[in-house]
Amino acid sequence: MTTTADILVIGGGIAGIGVAARLSGSASVVVLESEDVIGRHATGRSAAIFIKNYGNATLRALNAASEPLLATGGDLSDTPFLTPRGELVVATAGEEGDLESYLDGSDGLERLTPAEAVAMFPILNPEYVVAAALERAAQDIDVDRLLQAYARMARHNGARVVASAPAMNITRTGGVWQVEAGGETYAAPILVNAAGAWADTVAERAGVRPAGLVPLRRSAAILPAPEGCDVTGWPALVSASETWYAKPEAGKLMVSPADEDPVEPHDAWPEDMVLAEGLHRYEQAMTVPVTRVERSWAGLRTFTADRTPVVGFDPEADGFFWLAGQGGYGIQTSPVLSELAAALCLSQTPDLPASLLAALSPARLARA
Template structure:
């Protein structure tokens, strides 16, 4: 049987693959391949979903700023409800973390989007915090919860509306270059295209190996989250997200509960991550140490994968040694909030050889994202 031909094949239908597919589908004939029956099962569907212009590396913050307009004003018909719901973020610090707090607020783009508040003010925003344990906090008023499901489904619907194909529940077993095209063999059949995009999340290095590409050094890391009930005398609906300045924990309101994470980054293999009892216990303990909350019961627990390369910055660009093989990986915990801009960036490179020039205004720099940077000193 002859291969089914496309202009571009994207491997991975999580947020990275879906957002790029939506950018490309109006211009090229695309196929999106997903190993799971449900796109976004491993990471996209398990995100804490915060939009923040000051979270992550310099390159990540630039991508977040460049994504804001899309979140605030998505295309007509893209989503049935707003993609953002305002929620402040409070970066709290103890006296031992004063240096880290000063270092963060000294960065110009952070200073432009935050204000310093005292420990007393921090407690006024989140009354369960222990005031005597804090020296103060940085408060970001412009952050927001992201409707991850609405965003992801909007991209998938957009692909279909523009004529793109989505194949779920099939695993890629072989990727070979033949007569100028990439031949991708899956359990559902064989497909060919001159361009293959590797948006396989935690499995991206495995997909790269199948294509004969050099490893980008991707490290999947497990992160745990739990849901606990707030004290009965408090309604947390309007509390900000509270983030420890050293990223030892965070908590935020979630449908009447508190979503809590110990910000663990346990290196693991690419897998269906599950929460481990020790990490669940650490999450509860750190919440109780920072607040007056006494955790008596864990309502729900889960884990997801966050995949990083060495500099903790996403990888987006063609592999110089594997013509037509494009990396879109290593988004870490920032893949949701950066998806609109990163997809535009990647689509520009694929369609024209140049990223969208409008992204430079926000500080998005090609050299900071291209895969070549990872091999410069190898």
């Protein structure tokens, strides 16, 4: 027996569940997720912070367009998905140029003196910091609540989310995509590829040329708060050259080496040496040593060659829609990308500039 729908979505992370929610009011939708729960991989391992000035010009435009829903809850929640945090960018000797590059074209960043930076993150080594900047508007994102809000909307509107259903055989016959997943067959004229690190794998299974997506491993560790310190109100902290970052997390500190090692799609785990080297870089900027790692993990951030998401119908494969390559920006851009993807799938006119649509289009990619 074949289950039919208007649109099949492969991938149950924030991208797939978000677009399913936005589509579900106008179309019948089935989401196929390979894991036993939604949000298992990149979504569930996000650093969970909204930084308006994060990414290239295209991503900064997407961040700005997504902020209203995240800041208010929009039609998903009566309360915001954001809480105040702030992001402090610090430069040591030799990183001044990196800080200036980050400030260039930014919105709402303010310069701080080294002393002001140390006052905000008290264990910073005053001898390390030569320049600093603060983005007060950076905020924590309640990722799980956002994901579940999208899932509730999708299910309320009749969308079906099928777990433990990896999409294996994918074919197109008579204008319809057929997908064998979890021992069942699903069919729809439109197939949305929101498979994250596996998006090129899904394309290959469908006979579609890959987009050149590269999964990059990003590691993180939880450290106990320094003795006698309440870190709750401290800002997120990042080196100007992005060789490490730290963020308060449930009364402790999350620290990442900001690694970007190319890997094959898999259930990622941290490499001990990479994590140790990153923690050492962080430690060099502090006045207290790293004494203990309580737990560690890794996730995959998947990028195109130009580090910009790919959103739109494939120019060579009828009914094949890309929603991938969000890199480290997938959570904070999910409001606008979900609405954009839904509008394009439904043949509606998106409320975004043509230049932004062109920057996201699969047609821009040079594929072998």
